[in-house]
Amino acid sequence: MEPLHSTSQVPMLPMQPEPYRIERVHKDTGDTFTLELKPAAGNAGFAFKPGQFNMLYVFGVGEIPISISGDPEDTASLIHTTREVGTVTRAMRALKQADVLGIRGPFGSSWPVLEAKDQDIVLVAGGIGLAPLRPALYHVMNHRSDYGKVVLLYGARTPEDILYKKELAQWRSKFDLDVFVTVDRATGNWQGNVGFVTQLIKRAPFEARNTTAMICGPEVMMRFTAQELIKRGVAKEQVFVSMERNMKCGIGLCGHCQYGPHFICKDGPVFSYAEIAWLLNLWEV
Amino acid sequence: MNQIKTMFAQHPLFQDFSEEELEFLATCASAEQLDAGRILFQEAQEARHFYLIREGDIALELRHPKRGVITIQTLHAGDALGWSWLFPPYSWHFDARAMSHVHLLAFDAEKVRERLEQDNSLGYRLMKRFASLMLERLQATRLQVLDLYGTPS
Numbered sequence: 001m002e003p004l005h006s007t008s009q010v011p012m013l014p015m016q017p018e019p020y021r022i023e024r025v026h027k028d029t030g031d032t033f034t035l036e037l038k039p040a041a042g043n044a045g046f047a048f049k050p051g052q053f054n055m056l057y058v059f060g061v062g063e064i065p066i067s068i069s070g071d072p073e074d075t076a077s078l079i080h081t082t083r084e085v086g087t088v089t090r091a092m093r094a095l096k097q098a099d100v101l102g103i104r105g106p107f108g109s110s111w112p113v114l115e116a117k118d119q120d121i122v123l124v125a126g127g128i129g130l131a132p133l134r135p136a137l138y139h140v141m142n143h144r145s146d147y148g149k150v151v152l153l154y155g156a157r158t159p160e161d162i163l164y165k166k167e168l169a170q171w172r173s174k175f176d177l178d179v180f181v182t183v184d185r186a187t188g189n190w191q192g193n194v195g196f197v198t199q200l201i202k203r204a205p206f207e208a209r210n211t212t213a214m215i216c217g218p219e220v221m222m223r224f225t226a227q228e229l230i231k232r233g234v235a236k237e238q239v240f241v242s243m244e245r246n247m248k249c250g251i252g253l254c255g256h257c258q259y260g261p262h263f264i265c266k267d268g269p270v271f272s273y274a275e276i277a278w279l280l281n282l283w284e285v
Numbered sequence: 286m287n288q289i290k291t292m293f294a295q296h297p298l299f300q301d302f303s304e305e306e307l308e309f310l311a312t313c314a315s316a317e318q319l320d321a322g323r324i325l326f327q328e329a330q331e332a333r334h335f336y337l338i339r340e341g342d343i344a345l346e347l348r349h350p351k352r353g354v355i356t357i358q359t360l361h362a363g364d365a366l367g368w369s370w371l372f373p374p375y376s377w378h379f380d381a382r383a384m385s386h387v388h389l390l391a392f393d394a395e396k397v398r399e400r401l402e403q404d405n406s407l408g409y410r411l412m413k414r415f416a417s418l419m420l421e422r423l424q425a426t427r428l429q430v431l432d433l434y435g436t437p438s
């Protein structure tokens with residue numbers, strides 16, 4: 001079966017990291033941060049498709065895959081948002097402006113933003129899953145007249161854990177984009193929605209039969225969100241998820257990220273739900 | 286009465302109900318409004334109504350001695366509110382507060398219950414709809430308490 005999403009194209013020298021200099025480090029929440037990077041050699045910008053990822057190498061520490069979270073049409077700098085969870089991200093968090101990282105990529109398949117033209121677009125993000133979806137939203141908003149209704153549904157743990165707060169406020173103020181944010185646990189003076197992100201689906205304004213949905217978040221969240229979208233009438237072939245496994249080489253050689261018959265780094269990370277629904281319910285893959 | 290009926294006849298809770306059943310429910314219903322910040326009901330009070338939210342947002346809250354008021358869930362236009370009226374001792378388990386100006390339809394619980402006891406067909410169908418609603422909320426609550434977005438340990 002032909003994949004229903006844009007497949008990957010391997011870069012020219014896929015195993016050779018290019019040095020990138022940190023232009024800016026931005027602390028997004030208590031445990032997440034965004035790096036703005038530029039080629040250390042000052043060469044031309046970095047082209048990528050929404051949903052693709054890079055391998056980021058902290059010299060002497062290790063290399064990890066991180067989705068690209070910037071605007072695909074702004075190739076002057078490379079944006080990565082990540083959470084401080086392990087040895088490499090902890091070392092990455094300690095880096096400062098002008099420090100240098102190694103970058104390999106871009107790798108993997110992309111969100112089907114071109115295939116979804118003329119359709120309503122529903123983006124459903126959970127937690128840090130908003131970062132890999134942001135390039136898709138940038139693309140859709142850069143080409144707004146190509147699409148029908150555009151809806152962003154975002155669930156975070158608490159109000160303090162909401163990513164890209166300023167940008168969310170800007171997106172909310174747009175008349176051609178519906179943004180719904182919910183938190184699992186209300187804290188402080190939060191006056192917004194409280195409840196799991198799936199609860200937003202039934203009241204989101206989109207025409208289910210003419211919708212492409214893109215979901216990114218923890219696997220359990222994506223599974224239940226996909227089911228809720230399908231219950232509302234979205235075709236399962238039009239629901240896309242971004243999977244995460246232990247990616248190492250980025251080009252489907254090492255096998256670390258094998259997921260059933262797929263390699264996440266090469267065949268994914270973006271898959272149609274129709275392609276992998278059977279794998280999501282297996283106990284061990 | 287007809288005006289009230291049109292406010293809820295299309296709601297999924299009452300889908301496929303007969304004209305007579307809808308007319309009966311209309312005799313139990315009244316339109317209400319609540320300003321932002323006002324309390325609709327409080328924990329332990331008698332559950333005399335169930336509600337359909339027509340406009341606005343409602344927060345279900347719990348008062349905690351140390352943490353103050355905790356919002357457990359928010360409900361919005363189109364949502365049904367309240368199932369404590371169905372089960373003894375017919376008292377609310379949480380507080381409900383209007384987060385914005387709210388338009389509601391309030392159904393007289395005692396009157397509806399009396400009819401459901403006599404008309405088991407209607408009782409079964411309405412109970413199934415509420416059970417489905419409870420299942421949906423339970424599933425969402427399970428996911429909510431899993432803390433899925435937390436940092437993996």
